Amino acid sequence: MALKITSACRNCWACIDVCPQQAIVEASPHFVIKAEQCNECLGVHDDPQCASICPIEAAIVDSLGAYLNPPGSLTGIPLARLIDFGLWHGAD
Amino acid sequence: MELPVIGNTASPAACASSGCGTPASTEDRLSDAIRAKVQDHPCFSEDAHHYFARMHVAVAPACNIQCNYCNRKYDCANESRPGVVSELLSPDQAIRKVLAVAARIPQMTVLGIAGPGDPLANPARTFETFRQLSARAPDLKLCLSTNGLKLPHYVDEIARHNIDHVTITINCLDPEIGARIYPWIFWNNRRIRGAKGARILIEQQQQGLEMLIARGILVKVNSVLIPGVNDQHLKEVSRAVKAKGAFLHNVMPLIAAAEHGTYYGLSGQASPTPAQLQELQDACAGDMAMMRHCRQCRADAVGLLGEDRGSEFTMDKLDALELSEIDYATARQRRQVVHDEIIAQLAQKRAARHASPALLPALLPAPAGDDHPTLPTASLRSVLIAVAARNGVVGEHFGHAREFLIYEASPDGVRFVGHRKTELYCSGPASCGDGEAAVEAEPQSVLETTIAALAGCEVVLCSKIGFEPWGQLEAAGIMPNSEHALEPIDAAVLAVYREMAASGRLALPAPSRKAA
Numbered sequence: 001m002a003l004k005i006t007s008a009c010r011n012c013w014a015c016i017d018v019c020p021q022q023a024i025v026e027a028s029p030h031f032v033i034k035a036e037q038c039n040e041c042l043g044v045h046d047d048p049q050c051a052s053i054c055p056i057e058a059a060i061v062d063s064l065g066a067y068l069n070p071p072g073s074l075t076g077i078p079l080a081r082l083i084d085f086g087l088w089h090g091a092d
Numbered sequence: 093m094e095l096p097v098i099g100n101t102a103s104p105a106a107c108a109s110s111g112c113g114t115p116a117s118t119e120d121r122l123s124d125a126i127r128a129k130v131q132d133h134p135c136f137s138e139d140a141h142h143y144f145a146r147m148h149v150a151v152a153p154a155c156n157i158q159c160n161y162c163n164r165k166y167d168c169a170n171e172s173r174p175g176v177v178s179e180l181l182s183p184d185q186a187i188r189k190v191l192a193v194a195a196r197i198p199q200m201t202v203l204g205i206a207g208p209g210d211p212l213a214n215p216a217r218t219f220e221t222f223r224q225l226s227a228r229a230p231d232l233k234l235c236l237s238t239n240g241l242k243l244p245h246y247v248d249e250i251a252r253h254n255i256d257h258v259t260i261t262i263n264c265l266d267p268e269i270g271a272r273i274y275p276w277i278f279w280n281n282r283r284i285r286g287a288k289g290a291r292i293l294i295e296q297q298q299q300g301l302e303m304l305i306a307r308g309i310l311v312k313v314n315s316v317l318i319p320g321v322n323d324q325h326l327k328e329v330s331r332a333v334k335a336k337g338a339f340l341h342n343v344m345p346l347i348a349a350a351e352h353g354t355y356y357g358l359s360g361q362a363s364p365t366p367a368q369l370q371e372l373q374d375a376c377a378g379d380m381a382m383m384r385h386c387r388q389c390r391a392d393a394v395g396l397l398g399e400d401r402g403s404e405f406t407m408d409k410l411d412a413l414e415l416s417e418i419d420y421a422t423a424r425q426r427r428q429v430v431h432d433e434i435i436a437q438l439a440q441k442r443a444a445r446h447a448s449p450a451l452l453p454a455l456l457p458a459p460a461g462d463d464h465p466t467l468p469t470a471s472l473r474s475v476l477i478a479v480a481a482r483n484g485v486v487g488e489h490f491g492h493a494r495e496f497l498i499y500e501a502s503p504d505g506v507r508f509v510g511h512r513k514t515e516l517y518c519s520g521p522a523s524c525g526d527g528e529a530a531v532e533a534e535p536q537s538v539l540e541t542t543i544a545a546l547a548g549c550e551v552v553l554c555s556k557i558g559f560e561p562w563g564q565l566e567a568a569g570i571m572p573n574s575e576h577a578l579e580p581i582d583a584a585v586l587a588v589y590r591e592m593a594a595s596g597r598l599a600l601p602a603p604s605r606k607a608a
């Protein structure tokens with residue numbers, strides 16, 4: 001059980017500092033969660049910390065690949081608008 | 093070298109309020125104690141920003157809130173915040189950079205941390221940088237800009253690092269308005285959305301402000317003017333933060349364009365016109381000193397305000413720029429000498445301003461044979477005059493000016509009211525495109541953009557101007573004038589106002605102004 005960071009990540013460092021498991025590492029091209037260390041914050045916090053502070057939609061997914069912060073959920077900018085402006089490129 | 097002692101001039105505050113006829117510049121209105129603290133601070137002092145340099149280091153990438161004018165992916169035009177893609181420094185790299193820069197720009201007085209995220213959302217990196225700097229360059233003033241969410245939590249740590257200036261961005265006091273500016277905050281291990289999150293942010297900002305004041309730390313408040321969202325509300329913000337002891341309130345225009353990818357940019361939120369911004373700054377100025385020369389500079393800016401030298405000091409050039417410890421010690425001594433000289437100059441300027449008698453009586457010689465010897469100056473209207481400035485003089489070619497300083501001349505004298513960047517008022521990609529190519533293809537629209545930025549001004553002073561822009565400016569009701577090239581700005585503006593008064597143009601109402 002672990003969350004995963006996608007290519008949408010902008011390497012902003014916010015998640016690293018709040019992860020109680022020190023499971024996130026700086027890496028290129030984007031930060032990564034060490035699967036063996038991440039426990040999805042279970043038993044420690046109600047919400048996974050990385051996904052609660054991450055400002056970038058679609059940057060964090062669960063083990064099924066579902067976005068914890070789907071497009072539009074953080075900025076309120078509708079997905080259609082993001083696509084119109086070429087700002088939505090999906091994530092791996 | 094003889095240095096006048098600072099702080100022994102007559103109290104300017106008393107002078108300004110007793111109406112001695114001399115317009116008080118921003119810092120003249122401040123108390124002596126505060127002025128002593130800010131007089132060599134380029135961001136706080138209207139005078140000092142022409143002479144002293146500041147530098148920001150980008151050591152703080154993370155943020156703990158979202159603002160609708162910010163997109164964490166790109167350079168943020170509103171806060172002093174380059175995007176996370178810009179050169180991020182570790183605390184060690186930041187120290188190396190600061191020392192190298194301060195050795196080469198002896199006017200350096202201020203080192204700030206403003207981002208690219210929120211310094212207090214990166215406490216370890218931020219405070220490590222401050223700690224090392226206070227040890228290695230103790231002459232530099234340290235400052236910090238924050239959204240305020242974690243201020244109460246870190247206020248003691250801030251006090252410990254001897255940071256004497258903190259800037260808090262406060263856009264509202266009302267959580268309902270806040271909900272239209274901040275979609276969420278990260279607080280107590282949760283993402284909290286809407287008015288509930290905004291309420292917490294507002295409470296923390298206000299509490300943080302009070303705690304800083306209680307510890308004797310200077311607080312400046314920044315507000316982003318968002319038309320239709322917080323424009324009228326900012327007057328209340330201004331009153332409240334002043335009552336709590338903030339010494340400056342800086343109202344900045346929202347910068348929103350679709351290509352920034354921000355919520356406001358993509359939802360068509362309008363940026364304020366120059367006239368709207370000035371109306372608000374004027375409304376708030378009655379309440380407290382306003383900082384009109386603020387350039388909304390980037391979190392990695394280097395140098396004098398308005399001239400960013402950041403590209404000379406990127407990390408890849410740093411190895412070549414680094415000096416020995418001995419050189420750093422020498423550099424520090426040199427800074428001291430340069431600072432003392434500039435402070436002496438500034439003190440002389442201030443003293444001269446207070447010694448000069450009321451400006452206008454002498455300004456208006458009665459026309460010969462006139463039955464009314466002096467024109468009742470009170471009936472003269474004020475005029476906005478734009479200046480293409482360089483180093484405090486009318487020194488820039490009109491076509492090269494990236495920004496204009498705006499002065500208001502009136503019977504009370506000359507008052508700096510703000511600056512307008514030409515690029516900020518472009519009406520989108522169609523007219524200004526992406527830089528040079530478009531400029532060459534459509535020189536016409538660049539000029540139109542500049543003319544729009546100068547809306548409301550009746551004269552523009554510059555060192556030189558081409559034939560074509562001259563004609564277009566005139567047609568737009570803005571009189572170009574290059575007769576005062578290289579003269580000090582205040583004197584040039586006053587001279588032009590005097591000419592306008594003498595020719596009778598000021599007794600008439602202003603020519604109808606093109607809407608900004």
Ligand code: SF4
Nearest residue numbers: 019038040041048050
């Ligand atoms: S879910 Fe929790 S433990 Fe896993 S990476 Fe995110 S913050 Fe760390």
Ligand code: SF4
Nearest residue numbers: 009010012013015054
């Ligand atoms: S908070 Fe999100 S965008 Fe920032 S580094 Fe972590 S995953 Fe990437």
Ligand code: SF4
Nearest residue numbers: 155158159162209239
């Ligand atoms: S506080 Fe600054 S960095 Fe954070 S979201 Fe707002 S503008 Fe962006």
